[in-house]
Amino acid sequence: MVNFNLRLPDDLHAAIKAAAERDGRSAHGQMLWYLRQAVESSGTPVRPGHEPATPAPLRGSGHSLRP
Template sequence: MVNFNLRLPDDLHEAIKAAAVREGRSQHGQILWYLRLATGLSETPNRPDGDSAIPAPLRGSEHSPRP
């Protein structure tokens, strides 16, 4: 795992924070989710710390991809 510092504009940070709350992820997990989508990486590693950017269930769907 690489430790990487990232500076975000305030408006982008607020948008990520709101999306994380809405999707049930941490801000870190939400950023990882966006990066995986942007790079085409669909596999999510199984992280023991529980912050693996696992997708939240789709709205209107009773199916949850979480184990």
């Protein structure tokens, strides 16, 4: 398993925590569930032990959202 740090806006974190409580999951479990749903619905296969599938091109200007 990979350790991955992620910064979330406060409102998104609160929404994830609320959904996790409603669904009987931890916030971590809820985020994993959301990520798996997104990957499966995008058609991008999860290939354990292999290089990730080719990502879809980014939408928009292609510029980073970071300041």
